Amino acid sequence: MKNGDRQLLQHEVTLLELVDRVLNKGVVLSGDITLSVADVDLVYVGLRVLLSSVATLEQQQAEIAAEAGR
Amino acid sequence: MSAPIDKLLEADGDLRRIAGELEHLPEAFPRRVNADPEQVEKGLAQLVLTLVELLRQLMERQALRRMEGGTLTDEQIERLGDTFMKLDRRMQELIEHFGLEEGDLNLNLGPLGDLL
Amino acid sequence: MIHVYGVVDRLADLPEVAGLDDAPLELVHVSGLDLVVSKAEPTAEISREALLRHAEVVEELMQASDAVLPAQLGRAFRDDAELEETVREQAPKLTRALQDVRGCVEFGLRAIPDEGPQDVEAASGAEYMHARLGEMHRQDSLVADLHEPLARLARATTLHRRGGELNAAYLVAAEDVAEFRRAAAQVEAAPGVTVVCTGPWPPYSFAEGAR
Numbered sequence: 001m002k003n004g005d006r007q008l009l010q011h012e013v014t015l016l017e018l019v020d021r022v023l024n025k026g027v028v029l030s031g032d033i034t035l036s037v038a039d040v041d042l043v044y045v046g047l048r049v050l051l052s053s054v055a056t057l058e059q060q061q062a063e064i065a066a067e068a069g070r
Numbered sequence: 071m072s073a074p075i076d077k078l079l080e081a082d083g084d085l086r087r088i089a090g091e092l093e094h095l096p097e098a099f100p101r102r103v104n105a106d107p108e109q110v111e112k113g114l115a116q117l118v119l120t121l122v123e124l125l126r127q128l129m130e131r132q133a134l135r136r137m138e139g140g141t142l143t144d145e146q147i148e149r150l151g152d153t154f155m156k157l158d159r160r161m162q163e164l165i166e167h168f169g170l171e172e173g174d175l176n177l178n179l180g181p182l183g184d185l186l
Numbered sequence: 187m188i189h190v191y192g193v194v195d196r197l198a199d200l201p202e203v204a205g206l207d208d209a210p211l212e213l214v215h216v217s218g219l220d221l222v223v224s225k226a227e228p229t230a231e232i233s234r235e236a237l238l239r240h241a242e243v244v245e246e247l248m249q250a251s252d253a254v255l256p257a258q259l260g261r262a263f264r265d266d267a268e269l270e271e272t273v274r275e276q277a278p279k280l281t282r283a284l285q286d287v288r289g290c291v292e293f294g295l296r297a298i299p300d301e302g303p304q305d306v307e308a309a310s311g312a313e314y315m316h317a318r319l320g321e322m323h324r325q326d327s328l329v330a331d332l333h334e335p336l337a338r339l340a341r342a343t344t345l346h347r348r349g350g351e352l353n354a355a356y357l358v359a360a361e362d363v364a365e366f367r368r369a370a371a372q373v374e375a376a377p378g379v380t381v382v383c384t385g386p387w388p389p390y391s392f393a394e395g396a397r
Contacts, residue, residue, distance in 0.1 A: 017296075022244075023259055025258065027283065134318055137315055148310065172349070186348060
C-alpha cells in the first residue's frame with residue numbers, strides 16, 4: 001500500500017474513532033434520556049415474552065409477511 | 071480541526087477492514103424522529119431483531135458452556151444445535167426481508183453502552 | 187439553546203478556541219460542579235464542523251483541567267433552568283465519575299481477526315454446536331491475548347465482542363501510559379489479526395462512571 005494511501009486510511013480510522021466517541025459515548029446530560037435503567041429492565045422482560053420458541057418467531061414472520069402483502 | 075492523527079498508537083494489518091467496520095457504528099435509538107411509515111416499520115424491525123439476536127447469542131453461549139462442561143446428552147446437543155441453526159437461518163431471512171444488514175442490529179443504551 | 191461540552195474539575199482557564207457556531211465558551215457552576223457550555227442556535231442536525239469543534243473543545247478541556255467528563259454530542263438545553271435541574275439530579279453521579287477519571291486518559295482497541303467467523307454450514311445439530319464452540323474458543327483466545335494484557339494496566343475497561351471482533355476502551359492513569367504504550371505495541375504485533383490502538387483520548391467511554 002502506498003504511503004499516501006496508508007496515511008489517508010489512518011486518518012479515516014482516527015476520525016471514525018473520534019466520531020464514535022463524540023456521538024455514542026460521553027456523559028448524557030439531558031432531560032430526555034433515551035433509555036433509563038428502568039426502561040432497560042422493561043426491555044428485557046419484553047424479550048422473554050417476545051421469544052419463547054422458534055414457532056413463535058415463525059408465526060410472527062408469517063404475520064409480517066401478510067402485513068407487507070397488503 | 072482535522073482528525074488528530076497522533077491519536078493512532080499502533081495500527082497493523084488491513085486498515086480498510088477496520089474502517090469498513092466503523093462505518094456501521096450503532097446509533098442511539100431513537101436519535102432522529104422519522105415519521106415515514108416505512109422507516110418506522112424498519113426501525114421497529116431493527117429493534118425487535120436486535121433483541122432477538124441478543125437473546126439468541128445469550129442462549130447459544132449458555133448452551134455451549136454446558137456442552138463444554140459435559141452436562142448435556144448427545145441428544146440434547148443435537149436438538150439444541152438443530153434449533154440454533156434454524157433460528158440463525160430465520161434471523162438471516164428476517165434481516166434480509168427488512169432490508170437490514172447484520173451490522174444494523176445494535177442498540178446504544180446511552181450510559182450503558184451498546185447492547186451487542 | 188445551551189450546548190454542553192463537559193464537566194470539569196479545576197479548570198485553569200477557558201480554552202481560547204471558540205465553541206459551536208463560533209460562540210464563546212462559558213463556565214457555569216451548578217450543584218458544586220463546573221460545566222463548560224456555549225449558547226447555540228437550535229438545530230435539528232449535527233454538522234461535521236460542530237462534531238469536530240465539540241471534540242476539539244473537549245480535548246482542550248482535558249489539557250487545561252485536573253479532570254473532564256466529556257459530554258455526548260446531540261443533546262442541548264432550552265435554558266439555564268433546564269440545565270440546572272438536570273445537573274442537580276445527576277450531581278452525585280457526576281461527582282463520582284469525575285473522581286474516577288481524574289489523572290487518567292482513555293485508549294481504545296479494535297481487533298478484527300483475519301479469518302472471519304466461519305459461516306457454519308453444518309450437516310447436523312451436533313456439528314453446528316461443535317463449530318460454534320470452536321468459534322467461541324477463538325473469541326476467548328482473542329480476549330486473553332489482546333485485551334487482558336492491556337486491561338491489567340487500566341483502572342477500568344469496557345469490552346464488546348461482536349461477530350468475532352473485539353472493541354475495548356481502557357482508562358489509564360497518566361503514570362501508567364508509557365507501560366501501556368509498550369504493551370499496546372506488543373498486542374499490535376499479534377499474528378492473524380488486524381489491530382488498531384488509538385489514544386490518548388479524553389475519557390468519553392468512562393464519563394458515565396468507571397465500574
